[in-house]
Amino acid sequence: MTLHAQTAPGGGALELRGVKRIFGSHAALAGIDLTIKAGEFIALLGPSGCGKSTALNCIAGLLPLSGGSIHLGDRRIDGLKPEDRGFGMVFQSYALFPHLNVRKNVGFGLTMRGVSRGEIDRRVDEALGLVRLREQAEKLPGQMSGGQQQRVAIARAIVIEPPVVLMDEPLSNLDAKLRLEMRAEIRRIHETIGSTTVYVTHDQDEALSMADRVVVMRDGTIRQVGTPEELYEKPAHQDVADFMGFRNRLPGRVVGVADGRAEVEVAGARLSGTARESVQAGGGAVVSIRPEDLVAVPGGPGLAARVTAIEYRGRAFFGNAVAADGTELFFRADRPLEKGADIRLTAEPARTLVFAGAGA
Amino acid sequence: MSSAPLDGMVAAAGLDERVALRTRLAARGLDGTTLFVLPALLAILALFVYPFLYGLALSFRPKAGGVLGNYAHFFSDPFLYDTIWTTLRLAMPVTILNLVLAVPIAMRVRLMRRQRLLTTILVLPVTLGTVLVAEGLLNYLGPQGWFNRTLIWAGLLSGPVKLTNNYWGVFASLLITGFPFTFLLTLSYVTGIDPALEQAGAVHGASARQRFTRIILPLILPGLAITFCLSFVQAFAVFPSAVLLGAPAGPTRVISIAAYQAAFEEYDYSLASAIAMVMGAVQLAIVAAVLGARGMLYRGPVGGTKG
Known part of the structure; x- marks a missing residue:
């Protein structure tokens, strides 16, 4: 035109x-x-x-x-x-x-x-x-x-x-x-x-x-x-993370910071993540993880949780779980899990984002 | 005992038929609730249809002359047939002026947050009644009224203007008593238009005037036609203010006065009925013409979305 x-x-x-x-x-x-x-x-x-x-x-x-x-x-x-x-x-x-x-x-x-x-x-x-x-x-x-x-x-x-x-x-x-x-x-x-x-x-x-x-x-x-x-x-x-599908929003306490990495204690477990805002050891923080990046593993380290619901969505299973302190979690699993089963949830540090926040 | 199953089947068949009839009636919109229409229907028959038909029949039985004697009399006597023109001369301009005033006010009121207060003030005259308005206007517009006195005091007039007991007195009264009705109807049509339509017009380059003439007006015109008809019919039946504020012997001798005089001064109910019929015919002709013209307009939904 x-x-x-x-x-x-x-x-x-x-x-x-x-x-x-x-x-x-x-x-x-x-x-x-x-x-x-x-x-x-x-x-x-x-x-x-x-x-x-x-x-x-x-x-x-x-x-x-x-x-x-x-x-x-x-x-x-x-x-x-x-x-x-x-x-x-x-x-x-x-x-x-x-x-x-x-x-x-x-x-x-x-x-x-x-x-x-x-x-x-x-x-x-x-x-x-x-x-x-x-x-x-x-x-x-x-x-x-x-x-x-x-x-x-x-x-x-x-x-x-x-x-x-x-x-x-x-x-x-x-x-x-x-x-x-x-x-x-x-x-x-x-x-x-x-x-x-x-x-x-x-x-x-x-x-x-x-x-x-x-x-x-x-x-x-x-x-x-x-x-x-x-x-x-x-x-x-x-807020942006919320909008981009980071459904898990876990308040915790920072235990260590090094080169943009932050170790955060969340619901009784330690998660290693990428700091997206400046956080300090000893301060509060919020850890954001997408459900597809929070993966259920049979045992070992990670967030201990109990499955409350699970559904098959093609290729993978997605479920809800509750941590020991009552925090609700959204996760992915590669195989079917029983409701009520105890699981461990882990996420890659690169896909675990740490934001400044009030913390737990 | 042995016939019991058979009885049951017959009963079931009868029930089926009854249900079917009821369903068929319901499909045509006839069910138990339809009966609620009956009282209103009876009232309409007794209070409108019967008197109308009675009056129509009565008008064809004149005191003198043939079947059409009354109508021949009416249309040969200028004192009678001039009332049509006299009434039209009042009702038409008043109705048009009311519409012309109502549209811009409605356009403005629609945007206001305190709509209800203003609407109440504008609608108040309707609660006063024609007689009270007529009395008020007699005082206000009379030779010794505020209107004339203020203008004389301000030096705009040398002597009082005659605004009562003539055409203008009735005109003012009709305007005041008719406006609330016209305004309310117009407001409902104007507020029915999706404000996004005007916004779309504005963004795509239409000035305020163009938005009115190209978007708003075409959409409210069918509604204005209805408003015109209803307001016109109301104004055409003018009686009290024509007597109280006008000159009922001359310039404001409207058709209802002619009918009144025939009935209650000459005791010629037959002629009065004929005049009433003529009055109805004139109203019907005008309304039919306006509605006919309305048929040529766009009359779909006034929203910008699929309904």
Whole structure:
């Protein structure tokens, strides 16, 4: 697609500087700094209420800032009305205009920009081709399935060739199978049009599989920004680890620290792990391990625990166990185990992360 | 004893049939609960259908002339047929003005957090009744009322403007008593629209005006048509304020006054019935025209999502 004359801001990096949004006495965004490169696919990831949607609405101009500024390239845009920013946006509820057919919905932004009729038709066809809905152009949104409506919403957002496309949990209303298909579809469209994309989601799988970089948010602040690999392998914060599937969260006491390794006493056993935050011998710490990395062994060293539940999930068994002090554990086993059996659980030090914490 | 199994089978077959009938009725929406409709149905028959048919029949039995004598009389006497125009001249502008006022206020109220308080204030006039409003307006808009006195005091007028006992008095009264109803209906249509639709419009480049004309208006127009019909019918039946605040002998001699005079001053119930029928026909014609036009509009769901 070729870029047409627009009064809206052109491309360039999207930069958030100390962006704050306060609702009453609650800070939905407590001053976030983030630079998104032109053409990058960024996912804002976090649980509900973490401020990710607020951040997106601030970028769109639908919410005024309480502080800070937003820049696109060398232009400051946080004072512009949403209609003057020239962005595209996909809403969680699709927000298609129910009285307009697909063609008019998709062409809406172009009509508002006073683009000529023939040009609109050409570009709407192009956008509908991109989301594979060219045959449905004359239908009303109400006559389409959820997945089709979402694709129309995407076409409407990209047809204006915006420098920035914003997506607010666009797949959360779709069923699991369609979600997987649409992930690939959205990624493909992003690569075709090359717009900067900011994608809000609470689904870590979605964020990790689609984004170039993921921004993990919690309580209105950014916990970590990194590529999916970085976040998955090296979460920098306990909250990030929680989000990346480290279900075992074991408070303990540090007994020794050396070259980034930490020995932690947890539930009566000693675990050797990688320190992700600075910890001191004698201080408290939290050990995080993924269930698939906490492996049941017949005997020897490790966490002593008793199996409370076990289920087969293809290839391996996953189970719950309770340590002597009552801590709940999630583990993997290569063979079936009896409920009530006493086991030992071990994990590789590289896959055992130690964070600073109150400890036990 | 030997026939017992057979009896059982027959009984079972009978039961089957009964159940089947009940199921078939239920499938058509008829079951025990349907009986609750009966009292209302009786009331409608006794209080609306019967009087209507009685009046219709009565209108074809004039004191003088043939079957259509009353109607011929009505449409040949300007004193009578002019009332149609007089009433329309009041009801139409009042209804349209009420809608034009209600839409922007509803658009604003929808965004407010203290909606209920404002809505209560706006709806209050409906509880006052036409007569109280008429009395109030007689004092307020009268030659010695605050309205005129304030404007004269401010130097904007040299003498009082005549706002009562004429067209404008009735107009003001209809506006005040009709507004709450129009507003409430309009508010319900406006709040039914998903705010995300407007946001989507804004992000994709529509100015506030364009968002209204291209998104909001098309979606509330079918609702506004219904609101128009209901408000119009209410205004068309104007009687107390036309008598109290208007000039019932001339400019505000509305059709209901003509019917009243026929019935209770000339004791010609047959003519009064005929006038009432004409009144109904005019209302029906307007409502049918508006609803017909509404049929050409989009009338699907007003949400942005699949319902």
